[in-house]
Amino acid sequence: MDDQKTFNANQLAAAQWDRGPLLLLAGPGSGKTATLTARVARLVEQGRDESFRILCLTFTRKAAAEMRERLLKLVPEARDRVLLTTFHAFATDILRQHGSHFGLSPDFEILEEAERVGILKSVLEEKSDVLTRLVSAEKVLKAIDFLLRNVTPDANVSTLVKDAETGRQLQTLFVRYKEVLKERNCLDYGSILYCCEELLRQRPRLSAQLRTVYRYVCVDEFQDTNLVQYRLLRALVPDKDGNLFIVGDDDQIIYQWNGASPARVRQLEQDYELTTIQLPENYRCPPEVVELANALIMHNGDRAPHKKPLRSMKAGSGANPVELLAFEDDQKEAEGVAKHLATRLNDAVEPSDIAVLARSTKLLERVQVALSELSVRSHLQRRKSQFESAPLRFVTSALKLALVRSDDELAATVTKALSDCVDQDFSDDYLAQFSAALNGDQLEALGALMAESAAVPAELQTAISALVKGRYADFAKAALAYFDRVEHATEDNGKEQYTEYATERMLWQSIIREIGGEEEAYSLSLGQFLQELALANKTPEAPANSVRCLTIHGSKGLEFPHVYLIGLAEDQLPSFQSKKSGDESREMQEERRNCFVAITRTIETLTMSYGKRYNGWAKTPSRFLTEMGLMGPL
Known part of the structure:
Protein backbone atom coordinates (compact mmCIF):
# COMPACT_ATOMS: atom_id res chain seq x y z
CA MET A 1 0.00 0.00 0.00
CA ASP A 93 -22.71 -4.82 22.83
CA ILE A 94 -22.15 -8.44 23.89
CA LEU A 95 -24.29 -7.98 27.01
CA ARG A 96 -26.98 -6.24 24.96
CA GLN A 97 -27.22 -9.36 22.80
CA HIS A 98 -26.63 -12.07 25.41
CA GLY A 99 -27.23 -10.47 28.83
CA SER A 100 -30.49 -12.40 29.19
CA HIS A 101 -28.36 -15.22 30.62
CA PHE A 102 -27.93 -12.90 33.64
CA GLY A 103 -31.51 -11.64 33.58
CA LEU A 104 -30.53 -8.39 31.83
CA SER A 105 -32.73 -7.03 29.08
CA PRO A 106 -31.03 -5.30 26.10
CA ASP A 107 -31.97 -1.80 27.25
CA PHE A 108 -30.13 -2.03 30.58
CA GLU A 109 -29.11 1.30 32.08
CA ILE A 110 -25.47 2.28 32.65
CA LEU A 111 -25.27 4.08 35.98
CA GLU A 112 -23.57 7.34 36.82
CA GLU A 113 -21.49 7.73 39.97
CA ALA A 114 -24.26 9.31 42.06
CA GLU A 115 -26.65 6.51 41.10
CA ARG A 116 -24.10 3.89 42.18
CA VAL A 117 -23.70 5.60 45.55
CA GLY A 118 -27.50 5.62 45.87
CA ILE A 119 -27.70 1.87 45.32
CA LEU A 120 -24.93 1.21 47.83
CA LYS A 121 -26.72 3.37 50.40
CA SER A 122 -29.91 1.39 49.86
CA VAL A 123 -28.02 -1.90 50.35
CA LEU A 124 -26.31 -0.60 53.50
CA GLU A 125 -29.71 0.45 54.84
CA GLU A 126 -31.35 -2.83 53.82
CA LYS A 127 -28.68 -4.84 55.65
CA SER A 128 -27.88 -2.36 58.41
CA ASP A 129 -28.11 -5.11 61.03
CA VAL A 130 -25.40 -7.11 59.26
CA LEU A 131 -23.17 -4.48 57.64
CA THR A 132 -22.22 -2.71 60.85
CA ARG A 133 -18.63 -1.88 59.86
CA LEU A 134 -19.36 -0.49 56.39
CA VAL A 135 -20.93 2.91 56.89
CA SER A 136 -19.68 5.07 54.00
CA ALA A 137 -21.09 4.27 50.57
CA GLU A 138 -18.46 6.50 48.95
CA LYS A 139 -15.57 4.60 50.57
CA VAL A 140 -17.13 1.22 49.86
CA LEU A 141 -17.46 2.20 46.20
CA LYS A 142 -13.66 2.19 45.83
CA ALA A 143 -13.54 -1.35 47.22
CA ILE A 144 -16.31 -2.43 44.81
CA ASP A 145 -14.34 -1.00 41.88
CA PHE A 146 -11.24 -2.91 42.99
CA LEU A 147 -13.17 -6.19 43.22
CA LEU A 148 -14.74 -5.70 39.79
CA ARG A 149 -11.56 -4.82 37.87
CA ASN A 150 -9.70 -7.73 39.50
CA VAL A 151 -12.52 -10.19 38.71
CA THR A 152 -12.57 -11.22 42.36
CA PRO A 153 -14.63 -14.38 43.02
CA ASP A 154 -17.26 -13.88 45.73
CA ALA A 155 -15.64 -16.51 47.93
CA ASN A 156 -12.30 -14.68 47.89
CA VAL A 157 -13.53 -11.23 48.88
CA SER A 158 -13.29 -11.81 52.63
CA THR A 159 -9.64 -12.90 52.36
CA LEU A 160 -8.56 -9.50 50.95
CA VAL A 161 -9.25 -7.63 54.20
CA LYS A 162 -7.08 -8.03 57.30
CA ASP A 163 -10.02 -7.91 59.68
CA ALA A 164 -12.03 -11.10 59.16
CA GLU A 165 -15.42 -9.65 60.12
CA THR A 166 -14.99 -6.59 57.88
CA GLY A 167 -14.01 -8.97 55.07
CA ARG A 168 -17.17 -11.04 55.54
CA GLN A 169 -19.30 -7.89 55.51
CA LEU A 170 -17.64 -6.63 52.32
CA GLN A 171 -18.34 -10.00 50.71
CA THR A 172 -22.02 -9.77 51.68
CA LEU A 173 -22.23 -6.24 50.30
CA PHE A 174 -20.49 -7.16 47.03
CA VAL A 175 -22.84 -10.07 46.36
CA ARG A 176 -25.95 -8.03 47.19
CA TYR A 177 -24.78 -5.03 45.14
CA LYS A 178 -24.45 -7.20 42.02
CA GLU A 179 -27.88 -8.71 42.68
CA VAL A 180 -29.50 -5.28 42.94
CA LEU A 181 -27.89 -4.16 39.67
CA LYS A 182 -29.46 -7.07 37.83
CA GLU A 183 -32.81 -6.67 39.62
CA ARG A 184 -32.94 -3.06 38.42
CA ASN A 185 -31.68 -3.95 34.94
CA CYS A 186 -28.62 -1.76 35.21
CA LEU A 187 -24.84 -1.99 35.30
CA ASP A 188 -22.06 0.34 36.30
CA TYR A 189 -18.89 1.02 34.35
CA GLY A 190 -16.85 -1.67 36.10
CA SER A 191 -19.52 -4.37 36.10
CA ILE A 192 -19.91 -4.12 32.30
CA LEU A 193 -16.49 -5.74 31.87
CA TYR A 194 -16.92 -7.98 34.91
CA PRO A 280 12.25 2.65 19.12
CA GLU A 281 12.29 5.30 16.38
CA ASN A 282 10.94 8.61 17.64
CA TYR A 283 9.65 11.02 14.98
CA ARG A 284 8.16 13.52 17.42
CA CYS A 285 10.74 14.89 19.83
CA PRO A 286 13.96 16.83 19.31
CA PRO A 287 17.12 14.70 19.78
CA GLU A 288 17.90 16.47 23.08
CA VAL A 289 14.52 15.46 24.54
CA VAL A 290 14.95 11.87 23.36
CA GLU A 291 18.32 11.82 25.13
CA LEU A 292 16.70 13.01 28.38
CA ALA A 293 13.94 10.40 28.08
CA ASN A 294 16.43 7.56 27.61
CA ALA A 295 18.59 8.71 30.52
CA LEU A 296 15.53 8.91 32.77
CA ILE A 297 13.73 5.67 32.00
CA MET A 298 16.84 3.48 32.22
CA HIS A 299 16.58 3.90 36.03
CA ASN A 300 13.43 1.72 36.00
CA GLY A 301 14.21 -1.94 36.57
CA ASP A 302 10.70 -3.23 35.80
CA ARG A 303 10.93 -2.98 31.99
CA ALA A 304 10.67 -5.44 29.13
CA PRO A 305 13.99 -7.29 28.73
CA HIS A 306 16.22 -6.14 25.86
CA LYS A 307 14.23 -2.91 25.56
CA LYS A 308 15.94 -0.69 23.00
CA PRO A 309 16.52 2.99 23.78
CA LEU A 310 14.54 5.56 21.81
CA ARG A 311 16.25 6.74 18.65
CA SER A 312 15.59 10.27 17.46
CA MET A 313 14.61 10.56 13.81
CA LYS A 314 14.52 14.37 13.81
CA ALA A 315 17.46 16.55 12.92
CA GLY A 316 18.63 18.96 15.61
CA SER A 317 17.75 22.62 15.14
CA GLY A 318 21.08 23.92 16.41
CA ALA A 319 19.49 25.69 19.39
CA ASN A 320 18.97 23.74 22.62
CA PRO A 321 15.18 23.12 22.91
CA VAL A 322 15.43 22.22 26.61
CA GLU A 323 15.31 24.83 29.37
CA LEU A 324 15.24 24.45 33.16
CA LEU A 325 13.82 27.24 35.33
CA ALA A 326 14.24 27.57 39.10
CA PHE A 327 12.07 29.69 41.43
CA GLU A 328 11.89 30.59 45.10
CA ASP A 329 8.50 28.95 45.68
CA ASP A 330 5.41 27.52 44.00
CA GLN A 331 3.75 30.92 43.58
CA LYS A 332 6.84 32.43 41.95
CA GLU A 333 7.02 29.35 39.75
CA ALA A 334 3.45 29.85 38.52
CA GLU A 335 4.07 33.54 37.81
CA GLY A 336 7.45 32.91 36.18
CA VAL A 337 6.16 30.15 33.92
CA ALA A 338 3.21 32.35 32.91
CA LYS A 339 5.55 35.21 31.94
CA HIS A 340 7.87 32.87 30.06
CA LEU A 341 4.91 31.41 28.21
CA ALA A 342 3.45 34.84 27.40
CA THR A 343 6.76 35.88 25.86
CA ARG A 344 6.63 32.83 23.62
CA LEU A 345 3.13 33.83 22.50
CA ASN A 346 4.54 37.20 21.42
CA ASP A 347 6.79 35.29 19.01
CA ALA A 348 3.85 34.32 16.79
CA VAL A 349 3.18 31.03 18.60
CA GLU A 350 -0.49 30.03 18.83
CA PRO A 351 -1.92 29.42 22.34
CA SER A 352 -3.10 25.95 21.31
CA ASP A 353 0.52 25.02 20.51
CA ILE A 354 1.41 25.25 24.21
CA ALA A 355 0.67 22.82 27.03
CA VAL A 356 1.45 23.23 30.72
CA LEU A 357 1.74 19.82 32.42
CA ALA A 358 1.91 18.96 36.11
CA ARG A 359 1.47 15.97 38.37
CA SER A 360 -1.38 17.67 40.25
CA THR A 361 -4.26 19.97 39.37
CA LYS A 362 -3.39 22.32 42.24
CA LEU A 363 -0.20 23.50 40.55
CA LEU A 364 -2.05 24.02 37.27
CA GLU A 365 -4.66 26.17 38.98
CA ARG A 366 -1.94 28.58 40.14
CA VAL A 367 -0.55 28.81 36.61
CA GLN A 368 -4.02 29.43 35.22
CA VAL A 369 -4.54 32.36 37.61
CA ALA A 370 -1.13 33.78 36.66
CA LEU A 371 -1.94 33.45 32.95
CA SER A 372 -5.28 35.18 33.49
CA GLU A 373 -3.53 38.14 35.10
CA LEU A 374 -1.46 38.43 31.92
CA SER A 375 -4.63 38.24 29.78
CA VAL A 376 -3.59 34.85 28.37
CA ARG A 377 -6.55 32.57 27.83
CA SER A 378 -6.06 29.04 29.18
CA HIS A 379 -8.10 25.91 29.70
CA LEU A 380 -7.73 23.59 32.68
CA GLN A 381 -9.16 20.22 31.81
CA ARG A 382 -11.47 18.80 34.47
CA ARG A 383 -12.90 15.34 34.02
CA LYS A 384 -16.70 15.21 33.93
CA SER A 385 -18.80 12.07 34.00
CA GLN A 386 -22.15 13.69 33.26
CA PHE A 387 -23.73 16.79 31.78
CA GLU A 388 -24.06 19.69 34.22
CA SER A 389 -26.00 22.41 32.37
CA ALA A 390 -29.73 22.53 33.14
CA PRO A 391 -30.87 22.01 29.51
CA LEU A 392 -28.80 18.87 28.96
CA ARG A 393 -29.66 17.55 32.43
CA PHE A 394 -33.30 17.92 31.42
CA VAL A 395 -32.86 16.23 28.03
CA THR A 396 -30.84 13.25 29.34
CA SER A 397 -32.98 12.64 32.43
CA ALA A 398 -36.21 12.89 30.39
CA LEU A 399 -34.81 10.34 27.94
CA LYS A 400 -34.01 8.01 30.84
CA LEU A 401 -37.51 8.47 32.24
CA ALA A 402 -38.95 7.59 28.82
CA LEU A 403 -37.22 4.21 29.07
CA VAL A 404 -38.62 3.26 32.49
CA ARG A 405 -41.72 5.53 32.56
CA SER A 406 -41.80 5.46 36.36
CA ASP A 407 -38.95 6.16 38.77
CA ASP A 408 -39.29 8.53 41.73
CA GLU A 409 -35.64 9.61 41.88
CA LEU A 410 -35.40 10.07 38.13
CA ALA A 411 -38.66 12.00 38.06
CA ALA A 412 -37.28 14.31 40.75
CA THR A 413 -34.15 14.86 38.65
CA VAL A 414 -36.27 15.75 35.61
CA THR A 415 -38.46 18.23 37.47
CA LYS A 416 -35.42 19.87 39.09
CA ALA A 417 -33.74 20.29 35.69
CA LEU A 418 -36.99 21.62 34.17
CA SER A 419 -37.33 24.11 37.02
CA ASP A 420 -33.80 25.36 36.34
CA CYS A 421 -34.54 25.72 32.62
CA VAL A 422 -37.76 27.74 32.81
CA ASP A 423 -37.30 29.63 36.09
CA GLN A 424 -40.32 28.09 37.79
CA ASP A 425 -40.24 25.62 40.63
CA PHE A 426 -42.01 22.35 39.82
CA SER A 427 -42.27 20.32 42.99
CA ASP A 428 -42.13 16.54 43.15
CA ASP A 429 -45.52 16.57 44.87
CA TYR A 430 -47.07 18.38 41.91
CA LEU A 431 -45.74 15.77 39.50
CA ALA A 432 -46.93 13.00 41.81
CA GLN A 433 -50.50 14.31 41.61
CA PHE A 434 -50.48 13.98 37.82
CA SER A 435 -48.76 10.60 38.07
CA ALA A 436 -51.42 9.21 40.41
CA ALA A 437 -54.12 10.19 37.92
CA LEU A 438 -52.18 8.47 35.10
CA ASN A 439 -51.60 5.07 36.75
CA GLY A 440 -48.09 5.94 37.87
CA ASP A 441 -46.74 6.84 34.41
CA GLN A 442 -44.40 9.67 35.43
CA LEU A 443 -43.35 10.48 31.87
CA GLU A 444 -46.94 11.07 30.83
CA ALA A 445 -47.43 13.01 34.06
CA LEU A 446 -44.45 15.19 33.12
CA GLY A 447 -46.10 15.91 29.77
CA ALA A 448 -49.36 16.85 31.49
CA LEU A 449 -47.57 19.05 34.00
CA MET A 450 -45.68 20.91 31.28
CA ALA A 451 -48.79 21.35 29.13
CA GLU A 452 -50.67 22.96 32.02
CA SER A 453 -47.91 25.40 32.98
CA ALA A 454 -47.76 28.81 31.33
CA ALA A 455 -44.05 28.96 32.24
CA VAL A 456 -43.20 26.13 29.84
CA PRO A 457 -42.83 27.38 26.24
CA ALA A 458 -44.79 25.72 23.45
CA GLU A 459 -41.61 24.32 21.87
CA LEU A 460 -40.78 22.31 25.00
CA GLN A 461 -44.39 21.17 25.35
CA THR A 462 -44.29 19.88 21.76
CA ALA A 463 -40.94 18.19 22.40
CA ILE A 464 -42.12 16.34 25.51
CA SER A 465 -45.30 15.30 23.71
CA ALA A 466 -43.15 13.57 21.08
CA LEU A 467 -41.25 11.76 23.84
CA VAL A 468 -44.46 10.57 25.49
CA LYS A 469 -45.47 9.12 22.12
CA GLY A 470 -42.18 7.25 21.84
CA ARG A 471 -40.39 9.53 19.37
CA TYR A 472 -37.24 10.18 21.37
CA ALA A 473 -35.24 11.54 18.41
CA ASP A 474 -37.90 14.18 17.70
CA PHE A 475 -37.87 15.13 21.37
CA ALA A 476 -34.09 15.51 21.53
CA LYS A 477 -33.87 17.54 18.33
CA ALA A 478 -36.78 19.84 19.24
CA ALA A 479 -35.70 20.41 22.85
CA LEU A 480 -32.09 21.13 21.88
CA ALA A 481 -33.21 23.46 19.06
CA TYR A 482 -35.25 25.43 21.61
CA PHE A 483 -32.36 25.61 24.10
CA ASP A 484 -29.98 26.64 21.29
CA ARG A 485 -32.24 29.55 20.42
CA VAL A 486 -32.67 30.65 24.05
CA GLU A 487 -28.95 30.35 24.77
CA HIS A 488 -28.11 32.43 21.70
CA ALA A 489 -30.62 35.09 22.70
CA THR A 490 -29.44 35.26 26.31
CA GLU A 491 -25.70 34.59 25.97
CA ASP A 492 -24.86 38.12 27.06
CA ASN A 493 -27.22 38.01 30.06
CA GLY A 494 -25.16 35.47 31.96
CA LYS A 495 -28.09 33.20 32.87
CA GLU A 496 -26.57 30.71 35.29
CA GLN A 497 -28.41 27.68 33.94
CA TYR A 498 -26.82 28.23 30.51
CA THR A 499 -23.22 28.89 31.59
CA GLU A 500 -22.05 25.39 30.60
CA TYR A 501 -24.58 24.82 27.84
CA ALA A 502 -22.64 26.03 24.78
CA THR A 503 -19.64 23.83 25.64
CA GLU A 504 -21.78 20.80 26.49
CA ARG A 505 -23.88 21.28 23.35
CA MET A 506 -20.73 20.98 21.21
CA LEU A 507 -19.81 17.91 23.24
CA TRP A 508 -23.25 16.40 22.51
CA GLN A 509 -22.69 17.00 18.80
CA SER A 510 -19.26 15.35 18.91
CA ILE A 511 -20.78 12.31 20.66
CA ILE A 512 -23.41 12.06 17.93
CA ARG A 513 -20.64 12.20 15.31
CA GLU A 514 -18.68 9.46 17.13
CA ILE A 515 -21.76 7.23 17.08
CA GLY A 516 -21.96 7.72 13.31
CA GLY A 517 -23.90 10.93 12.73
CA GLU A 518 -27.51 11.94 13.45
CA GLU A 519 -29.12 9.46 11.09
CA GLU A 520 -27.29 6.49 12.59
CA ALA A 521 -27.36 7.71 16.20
CA TYR A 522 -31.09 8.46 16.30
CA SER A 523 -31.93 5.20 14.52
CA LEU A 524 -30.75 3.28 17.59
CA SER A 525 -33.26 2.06 20.12
CA LEU A 526 -33.69 4.45 23.04
CA GLY A 527 -31.95 1.99 25.37
CA GLN A 528 -28.93 1.66 23.09
CA PHE A 529 -28.78 5.42 22.52
CA LEU A 530 -28.68 5.99 26.28
CA GLN A 531 -25.96 3.36 26.65
CA GLU A 532 -23.89 5.17 24.01
CA LEU A 533 -24.40 8.46 25.88
CA ALA A 534 -23.37 6.87 29.18
CA LEU A 535 -20.16 5.44 27.69
CA ALA A 536 -19.18 8.74 26.06
CA ASN A 537 -16.55 10.99 27.60
CA LYS A 538 -18.23 14.14 28.99
CA THR A 539 -14.98 16.08 29.42
CA PRO A 540 -15.13 19.11 27.09
CA GLU A 541 -12.44 19.82 24.54
CA ALA A 542 -10.27 22.87 25.12
CA PRO A 543 -11.18 26.01 23.14
CA ALA A 544 -9.00 26.38 20.04
CA ASN A 545 -7.44 29.68 21.13
CA SER A 546 -6.32 28.68 24.62
CA VAL A 547 -3.22 27.32 26.35
CA ARG A 548 -3.83 23.78 27.55
CA CYS A 549 -3.28 23.07 31.27
CA LEU A 550 -3.25 19.31 31.78
CA THR A 551 -2.30 16.74 34.35
CA ILE A 552 0.26 14.29 33.01
CA HIS A 553 -2.45 11.62 32.93
CA GLY A 554 -4.65 13.95 30.87
CA SER A 555 -1.85 14.55 28.36
CA LYS A 556 -1.44 10.85 27.52
CA GLY A 557 -1.67 10.29 23.77
CA LEU A 558 -1.31 14.00 22.94
CA GLU A 559 1.57 16.07 21.57
CA PHE A 560 2.37 19.79 21.55
CA PRO A 561 5.00 21.99 19.91
CA HIS A 562 5.84 23.61 23.24
CA VAL A 563 5.62 21.74 26.55
CA TYR A 564 6.04 23.19 30.06
CA LEU A 565 6.48 20.59 32.82
CA ILE A 566 6.19 22.26 36.23
CA GLY A 567 6.60 21.08 39.81
CA LEU A 568 9.78 19.05 39.31
CA ALA A 569 10.54 18.89 43.01
CA GLU A 570 10.63 16.08 45.54
CA ASP A 571 7.16 15.33 46.98
CA GLN A 572 5.58 16.80 43.82
CA LEU A 573 7.14 14.70 41.03
CA PRO A 574 7.94 12.18 42.40
CA SER A 575 5.02 12.31 44.80
CA PHE A 576 5.29 12.06 48.57
CA GLN A 577 3.44 8.72 48.48
CA SER A 578 5.94 7.18 46.04
CA LYS A 579 8.88 8.34 48.18
CA LYS A 580 7.25 6.77 51.20
CA SER A 581 6.97 3.46 49.30
CA GLY A 582 10.72 3.43 48.60
CA ASP A 583 13.25 4.29 45.92
CA GLU A 584 12.81 1.00 44.02
CA SER A 585 9.07 0.63 44.62
CA ARG A 586 6.49 0.15 41.86
CA GLU A 587 5.07 3.54 42.88
CA MET A 588 8.41 5.30 42.32
CA GLN A 589 8.84 3.57 38.98
CA GLU A 590 5.40 4.77 37.93
CA GLU A 591 6.32 8.33 38.90
CA ARG A 592 9.37 8.04 36.67
CA ARG A 593 7.13 6.83 33.84
CA ASN A 594 4.89 9.84 34.47
CA CYS A 595 7.87 12.12 33.90
CA PHE A 596 8.85 10.10 30.81
CA VAL A 597 5.36 10.45 29.33
CA ALA A 598 5.29 14.19 30.07
CA ILE A 599 8.57 15.11 28.39
CA THR A 600 7.87 12.94 25.33
CA ARG A 601 4.77 15.03 24.48
CA THR A 602 7.27 17.58 23.08
CA ILE A 603 7.52 18.42 19.38
CA GLU A 604 9.78 21.51 19.50
CA THR A 605 10.66 22.87 22.97
CA LEU A 606 10.58 21.52 26.50
CA THR A 607 10.67 23.90 29.48
CA MET A 608 10.88 22.36 32.95
CA SER A 609 10.65 24.15 36.29
CA TYR A 610 10.79 23.67 40.03
CA GLY A 611 10.38 25.76 43.16
CA LYS A 612 12.48 25.64 46.31
CA ARG A 613 9.39 25.73 48.52
CA TYR A 614 5.90 24.29 48.08
CA ASN A 615 3.04 25.19 50.41
CA GLY A 616 5.63 26.86 52.64
CA TRP A 617 7.82 23.75 52.97
CA ALA A 618 11.38 23.59 51.65
CA LYS A 619 11.83 21.03 48.85
CA THR A 620 14.82 19.78 46.90
CA PRO A 621 14.76 19.54 43.10
CA SER A 622 13.34 16.29 41.72
CA ARG A 623 15.68 13.30 41.52
CA PHE A 624 14.49 12.95 37.93
CA LEU A 625 16.40 16.11 37.00
CA THR A 626 19.57 14.44 38.23
CA GLU A 627 18.74 11.20 36.44
CA MET A 628 18.22 13.12 33.18
CA GLY A 629 21.63 14.75 33.66
CA LEU A 630 20.23 18.27 34.03
CA MET A 631 21.55 18.65 37.59
CA GLY A 632 24.38 17.14 39.60
CA PRO A 633 23.76 14.75 42.53
CA LEU A 634 21.81 16.40 45.35
Missing part, protein backbone atom coordinates in the same frame (compact mmCIF):
# COMPACT_ATOMS: atom_id res chain seq x y z
CA ASP A 2 1.15 3.54 -0.78
CA ASP A 3 1.23 4.63 2.88
CA GLN A 4 3.84 1.94 3.62
CA LYS A 5 6.40 3.48 1.25
CA THR A 6 7.55 5.81 4.03
CA PHE A 7 7.70 3.11 6.73
CA ASN A 8 10.97 2.15 8.34
CA ALA A 9 12.00 -1.52 8.46
CA ASN A 10 10.39 -2.18 11.85
CA GLN A 11 7.10 -0.49 10.92
CA LEU A 12 7.01 -2.39 7.65
CA ALA A 13 7.61 -5.73 9.37
CA ALA A 14 4.73 -5.04 11.76
CA ALA A 15 2.37 -3.77 9.04
CA GLN A 16 3.01 -6.92 7.00
CA TRP A 17 2.57 -9.28 9.97
CA ASP A 18 0.05 -11.92 9.01
CA ARG A 19 -0.78 -14.67 11.49
CA GLY A 20 0.06 -15.51 15.08
CA PRO A 21 0.56 -13.35 18.18
CA LEU A 22 2.71 -10.23 17.88
CA LEU A 23 3.74 -7.67 20.49
CA LEU A 24 4.62 -4.30 18.96
CA LEU A 25 6.64 -2.47 21.63
CA ALA A 26 6.09 1.05 20.32
CA GLY A 27 7.76 4.00 22.01
CA PRO A 28 6.27 7.52 22.04
CA GLY A 29 6.12 9.24 18.65
CA SER A 30 6.96 6.01 16.82
CA GLY A 31 4.08 6.01 14.32
CA LYS A 32 2.33 3.06 15.96
CA THR A 33 -1.20 4.11 14.94
CA ALA A 34 -0.21 4.41 11.26
CA THR A 35 1.47 1.00 11.50
CA LEU A 36 -1.54 -0.66 13.11
CA THR A 37 -3.94 0.96 10.65
CA ALA A 38 -1.84 -0.15 7.67
CA ARG A 39 -1.79 -3.71 8.95
CA VAL A 40 -5.59 -3.80 9.37
CA ALA A 41 -6.12 -2.24 5.93
CA ARG A 42 -3.87 -4.86 4.33
CA LEU A 43 -5.79 -7.72 5.99
CA VAL A 44 -9.07 -6.29 4.67
CA GLU A 45 -7.71 -5.91 1.15
CA GLN A 46 -6.21 -9.39 1.06
CA GLY A 47 -9.40 -10.94 2.44
CA ARG A 48 -11.89 -9.26 0.08
CA ASP A 49 -13.52 -12.59 -0.81
CA GLU A 50 -13.63 -13.87 2.77
CA SER A 51 -16.23 -13.26 5.47
CA PHE A 52 -14.09 -12.76 8.59
CA ARG A 53 -14.11 -9.52 10.58
CA ILE A 54 -11.31 -7.76 12.46
CA LEU A 55 -11.73 -6.51 16.02
CA CYS A 56 -9.66 -3.51 17.12
CA LEU A 57 -9.91 -2.57 20.80
CA THR A 58 -8.66 0.67 22.27
CA PHE A 59 -9.34 2.76 25.36
CA THR A 60 -11.13 5.89 24.18
CA ARG A 61 -13.90 6.51 21.68
CA LYS A 62 -11.91 9.43 20.32
CA ALA A 63 -8.93 7.18 19.52
CA ALA A 64 -11.27 4.64 17.91
CA ALA A 65 -12.96 7.36 15.82
CA GLU A 66 -9.63 8.78 14.64
CA MET A 67 -8.32 5.36 13.68
CA ARG A 68 -11.60 4.58 11.88
CA GLU A 69 -11.25 7.77 9.84
CA ARG A 70 -7.67 6.83 8.86
CA LEU A 71 -8.67 3.30 7.96
CA LEU A 72 -11.62 4.29 5.77
CA LYS A 73 -9.40 6.63 3.77
CA LEU A 74 -7.15 3.66 2.99
CA VAL A 75 -9.86 1.04 2.50
CA PRO A 76 -13.46 2.37 2.31
CA GLU A 77 -14.89 -1.17 2.38
CA ALA A 78 -13.42 -1.64 5.87
CA ARG A 79 -16.57 -0.03 7.32
CA ASP A 80 -18.37 -3.39 7.39
CA ARG A 81 -15.31 -5.55 7.96
CA VAL A 82 -13.63 -3.91 10.96
CA LEU A 83 -15.06 -3.17 14.40
CA LEU A 84 -13.06 -0.32 15.94
CA THR A 85 -14.29 0.20 19.46
CA THR A 86 -13.43 0.42 23.14
CA PHE A 87 -13.35 -2.46 25.61
CA HIS A 88 -16.43 -1.09 27.33
CA ALA A 89 -18.43 -0.52 24.15
CA PHE A 90 -17.59 -4.03 22.91
CA ALA A 91 -18.59 -5.60 26.22
CA THR A 92 -21.80 -3.54 26.30
CA CYS A 195 -20.22 -9.42 33.66
CA CYS A 196 -19.00 -9.76 30.08
CA GLU A 197 -15.93 -11.72 31.22
CA GLU A 198 -18.14 -13.93 33.38
CA LEU A 199 -20.51 -14.50 30.46
CA LEU A 200 -17.74 -15.52 28.05
CA ARG A 201 -16.18 -17.78 30.67
CA GLN A 202 -19.44 -19.50 31.56
CA ARG A 203 -20.69 -19.72 27.95
CA PRO A 204 -17.79 -21.16 25.94
CA ARG A 205 -20.02 -21.55 22.88
CA LEU A 206 -20.46 -17.79 22.77
CA SER A 207 -16.70 -17.27 23.00
CA ALA A 208 -16.22 -19.77 20.17
CA GLN A 209 -18.80 -17.94 18.05
CA LEU A 210 -17.00 -14.62 18.55
CA ARG A 211 -13.69 -16.23 17.57
CA THR A 212 -15.29 -17.46 14.34
CA VAL A 213 -16.54 -13.95 13.50
CA TYR A 214 -13.40 -12.06 14.58
CA ARG A 215 -10.48 -13.97 13.06
CA TYR A 216 -8.05 -11.19 13.97
CA VAL A 217 -7.95 -9.20 17.22
CA CYS A 218 -5.87 -6.04 17.71
CA VAL A 219 -5.35 -4.08 20.92
CA ASP A 220 -3.92 -0.56 21.09
CA GLU A 221 -2.41 0.96 24.28
CA PHE A 222 -2.15 -2.51 25.78
CA GLN A 223 -0.09 -1.19 28.69
CA ASP A 224 -3.30 0.37 30.09
CA THR A 225 -5.20 -2.93 30.40
CA ASN A 226 -6.25 -4.17 33.82
CA LEU A 227 -6.96 -7.76 34.80
CA VAL A 228 -10.62 -7.93 33.73
CA GLN A 229 -9.73 -6.51 30.31
CA TYR A 230 -6.94 -9.03 29.94
CA ARG A 231 -9.30 -11.85 30.90
CA LEU A 232 -11.71 -10.64 28.20
CA LEU A 233 -8.88 -10.75 25.71
CA ARG A 234 -7.96 -14.28 26.76
CA ALA A 235 -11.56 -15.38 26.21
CA LEU A 236 -11.49 -13.95 22.70
CA VAL A 237 -8.03 -15.32 21.82
CA PRO A 238 -7.29 -18.33 24.06
CA ASP A 239 -4.88 -20.22 21.78
CA LYS A 240 -1.14 -19.72 22.20
CA ASP A 241 -0.81 -19.17 18.44
CA GLY A 242 -3.93 -16.98 18.10
CA ASN A 243 -4.07 -14.00 15.73
CA LEU A 244 -3.48 -11.35 18.37
CA PHE A 245 -1.76 -8.07 17.48
CA ILE A 246 -0.76 -6.13 20.58
CA VAL A 247 0.51 -2.54 20.53
CA GLY A 248 1.88 -1.07 23.74
CA ASP A 249 4.78 0.39 25.67
CA ASP A 250 5.68 -0.68 29.17
CA ASP A 251 7.53 2.63 29.64
CA GLN A 252 4.18 4.45 29.48
CA ILE A 253 2.27 2.56 32.19
CA ILE A 254 0.82 5.35 34.35
CA TYR A 255 -2.51 3.81 35.38
CA GLN A 256 -1.45 1.37 38.09
CA TRP A 257 -4.19 2.81 40.32
CA ASN A 258 -6.69 1.40 37.78
CA GLY A 259 -5.06 -2.02 37.60
CA ALA A 260 -2.49 -1.55 34.81
CA SER A 261 0.78 -3.35 35.50
CA PRO A 262 4.17 -4.10 33.89
CA ALA A 263 3.49 -7.72 34.83
CA ARG A 264 0.80 -7.88 32.14
CA VAL A 265 3.40 -7.72 29.35
CA ARG A 266 5.24 -10.63 30.97
CA GLN A 267 1.94 -12.51 31.24
CA LEU A 268 1.52 -12.13 27.48
CA GLU A 269 4.80 -13.96 26.94
CA GLN A 270 3.62 -16.83 29.13
CA ASP A 271 0.19 -17.14 27.50
CA TYR A 272 1.21 -16.77 23.84
CA GLU A 273 3.96 -17.90 21.49
CA LEU A 274 4.86 -14.27 21.16
CA THR A 275 7.02 -12.53 18.59
CA THR A 276 8.15 -9.02 19.56
CA ILE A 277 8.94 -6.17 17.20
CA GLN A 278 10.19 -2.91 18.68
CA LEU A 279 9.57 0.58 17.34
